[in-house]
Amino acid sequence: MPFAHFKVPADTLTPDDKKKIVKRTTDLYAEIYGERARATTVVLVDEVADGGWGVGGHVLTAALLNGDA
Numbered sequence: 001m002p003f004a005h006f007k008v009p010a011d012t013l014t015p016d017d018k019k020k021i022v023k024r025t026t027d028l029y030a031e032i033y034g035e036r037a038r039a040t041t042v043v044l045v046d047e048v049a050d051g052g053w054g055v056g057g058h059v060l061t062a063a064l065l066n067g068d069a
Contacts, residue, residue, distance in 0.1 A: 001040040002029040009062040010047040018045050 004025045013021075030038040047048045051061050 001042060002037050003034060003042045003044075004029075005044045005046065006054070007046045007048050009048075009060075010049050010052075010061055012066075014043070014068060038064055 006021060006025075022045070025043045026038060026041045029041045051059050053060055
């Protein structure tokens with residue numbers, strides 16, 4: 001069963017954006033593994049609370065990622 005897990009900043013994607021991620025990821029797995037993979041592909045879009053992650057010892061926020069900070 002193909003599985004993809006996306007972690008994104010909370011409140012930065014619309015429901016339509018999430019649908020696109022799920023559809024395109026599923027399409028990609030089906031392209032790679034064949035159509036048999038489509039029915040069992042799992043895509044998880046996990047929203048991380050603002051400031052709930054970091055890189056290089058620095059806490060990241062949506063404003064910082066968007067260049068607003």
